[in-house]
Amino acid sequence: MKNLYRPIESVIEDIKPETPNITTYRFRPKEPVTFAAGQFVELTVPGVGEAPFTPSSNPNVKDTLEITIMRVGTVTAALEKMKVGDTVGLRGPYGKGYNMEDFYGKEVLIMGGGVGLAPLRSLILALFDEIDKFKKISIRYGARTPEDIVYRDLLPEWEKMKNTEVLLTIDEPHPEWSGTVGVVTVLLDGLPLLTTVDVEDLPFHAESAVACVCGPPIMLKFVNMTLLEKGFKPENIYHSMERNMSCGLGKCGHCMMGEYYICKDGPVMTAAQIAKFEDPF
Amino acid sequence: MREVFIGRENLRKLIGRWAKERRVYVPVTFDIMNHEETPDYELVGDAVPENMQLHGAAPAHAPKSFLFYPREVVAKYPSSDPEADVSAPPTIVVGPRGCDVRGLQKFDKVYWSTENFTEEYDDPFYIEKRKNTFIVSVDCTAAKETCFCTRVGGEPYPEDGFDLNLAPIEPGFVVTVGSEKGDTLLVGNDDLLMEVRPEHLEERTRNRNSVAEAVNRHNAEFEVDAAYDKYDLEGTLDAWMEVTQNCVACSACNRTCPTCTCFLLVDQPATGGYERTRNWDTCLSIGFARTGGGGNSRAALAERLRNRLRCKFEYSRDRYGLVTCTGCGRCIDVCMGKIDMREAIKHVLTENAKV
Numbered sequence: 001m002k003n004l005y006r007p008i009e010s011v012i013e014d015i016k017p018e019t020p021n022i023t024t025y026r027f028r029p030k031e032p033v034t035f036a037a038g039q040f041v042e043l044t045v046p047g048v049g050e051a052p053f054t055p056s057s058n059p060n061v062k063d064t065l066e067i068t069i070m071r072v073g074t075v076t077a078a079l080e081k082m083k084v085g086d087t088v089g090l091r092g093p094y095g096k097g098y099n100m101e102d103f104y105g106k107e108v109l110i111m112g113g114g115v116g117l118a119p120l121r122s123l124i125l126a127l128f129d130e131i132d133k134f135k136k137i138s139i140r141y142g143a144r145t146p147e148d149i150v151y152r153d154l155l156p157e158w159e160k161m162k163n164t165e166v167l168l169t170i171d172e173p174h175p176e177w178s179g180t181v182g183v184v185t186v187l188l189d190g191l192p193l194l195t196t197v198d199v200e201d202l203p204f205h206a207e208s209a210v211a212c213v214c215g216p217p218i219m220l221k222f223v224n225m226t227l228l229e230k231g232f233k234p235e236n237i238y239h240s241m242e243r244n245m246s247c248g249l250g251k252c253g254h255c256m257m258g259e260y261y262i263c264k265d266g267p268v269m270t271a272a273q274i275a276k277f278e279d280p281f
Numbered sequence: 282m283r284e285v286f287i288g289r290e291n292l293r294k295l296i297g298r299w300a301k302e303r304r305v306y307v308p309v310t311f312d313i314m315n316h317e318e319t320p321d322y323e324l325v326g327d328a329v330p331e332n333m334q335l336h337g338a339a340p341a342h343a344p345k346s347f348l349f350y351p352r353e354v355v356a357k358y359p360s361s362d363p364e365a366d367v368s369a370p371p372t373i374v375v376g377p378r379g380c381d382v383r384g385l386q387k388f389d390k391v392y393w394s395t396e397n398f399t400e401e402y403d404d405p406f407y408i409e410k411r412k413n414t415f416i417v418s419v420d421c422t423a424a425k426e427t428c429f430c431t432r433v434g435g436e437p438y439p440e441d442g443f444d445l446n447l448a449p450i451e452p453g454f455v456v457t458v459g460s461e462k463g464d465t466l467l468v469g470n471d472d473l474l475m476e477v478r479p480e481h482l483e484e485r486t487r488n489r490n491s492v493a494e495a496v497n498r499h500n501a502e503f504e505v506d507a508a509y510d511k512y513d514l515e516g517t518l519d520a521w522m523e524v525t526q527n528c529v530a531c532s533a534c535n536r537t538c539p540t541c542t543c544f545l546l547v548d549q550p551a552t553g554g555y556e557r558t559r560n561w562d563t564c565l566s567i568g569f570a571r572t573g574g575g576g577n578s579r580a581a582l583a584e585r586l587r588n589r590l591r592c593k594f595e596y597s598r599d600r601y602g603l604v605t606c607t608g609c610g611r612c613i614d615v616c617m618g619k620i621d622m623r624e625a626i627k628h629v630l631t632e633n634a635k636v
Binding site: 001002003004005006007009030044046047048049050070072073076087216217242244246247250251253255256257258259261264 | 391555562576
């Protein structure tokens, strides 16, 4: 019988620093590890432990995968000490990702905060692969300071894509920054309030648009409130839930939220699914 | 279901024969300082222990540790072998009660998911042990003050889910065959078995009724309006804080619970590489829900105790269609803060009603 707990050996092929504490790694697994946008994998640093990550690369690329990782704990600190050519372990993919077909013909709002843009990058690249199927792609991203912005080299390219816009903000004023300042929800200020929605001319049709949100829990909480207030339907707001997914198999119990196992029923959950929880984030 | 009768001495002989070919565990009891300890499992050696105790209520430990070890190696790596390295010697566990046998349903759903639930991941380590383990359950002949099986949909005897069941009666035991696997334990042992007589079954019914009545009687004070499978235990955090006052998060309730299935994976260096072990983990521990980034969805102890009880009565019901508190009472027996979940439930539901 297949062993669910075995890490698949994967070689670090590239290491690219993004910010002072965020790095993108490219891994080449020795056996296939594929995923759909929004699904996650378990990354093993040998002898140290495992942690869950959503890949940040294009899910349509099958032989390698990239993960953008912020240093926060034991596993990420140990990973930071590794070099190109070293071997880690991967298991997965696990959980439910985004169902791209649900987005066809719609405006897609991508809301990212900090390293939260990483999983969304995988979604963005998948959206770009069939860009004609979507009415509009709006990427809105907030970081603490200019130097905390991830994918700085990629953002200008994304902006050139058809029907795509990229809006950025940083939390506090900064001498090198001339753009928008304020927490990420300020990027929603341009969206009309539900009460004033008057179709065609507006940048977004909240009634039909979908939003994919990923960032720290506090950001999810406020973006969720704002989007609902703007008239987004709860079933069209997709959050990347942050829980301690240890086994990824719906067994170990660490990621339980009510009757949900975030590792099985998530990590992407709609605002409708989590509406019954007092504070789901 | 086939039923036969076996005398007391013949049961000892039968267990002795089993032990020649397989690992057999039976509950034994000790008198320590003139106090009879709750029976607990012991491996049968050359002779069946004199102090084997099949009467009374459930053994101190739930049978989960025979199928889901407190710590076990689940992977050695690096490895390119996709198959799990599993082995489990044939094992017979004599002594689980009705509550314990019901508890195994949760394990079957979580770890043997393709057969018992709707998920695609099967755990090879559990399944191998489950297949090779014989459950020889026993009717309770007495109830502890902490037993409440009948209040959560159970009985002080198993109705199904066992391989063999032993119902103690005055002259011996009524043996019920619950599975084909159980039947194999009787093959070749006809010399020890007798036909079951109507008076045996009558005595069994009398015993069963009297234990169930005792359980009902001492639980009258915990009666609540809501049915056990309709509880809404969210309550207020204040109500839960009161319940949690004496909790020190020792997690003894998690560890003795027949339906606590959670674990933690731990990686360590080992000969030839690394090994990954699976260790029992407990939702009362502060780090259980903590994420890498430091967030914790259940940072307060009251939230964690609430989660534990809601998991038993609500979350498992909603996910698996199974209320997973079996009323064994072990969490009450082992609690050093003397927290009684029956009181906790009554308190929270009463406070709810006031809001």
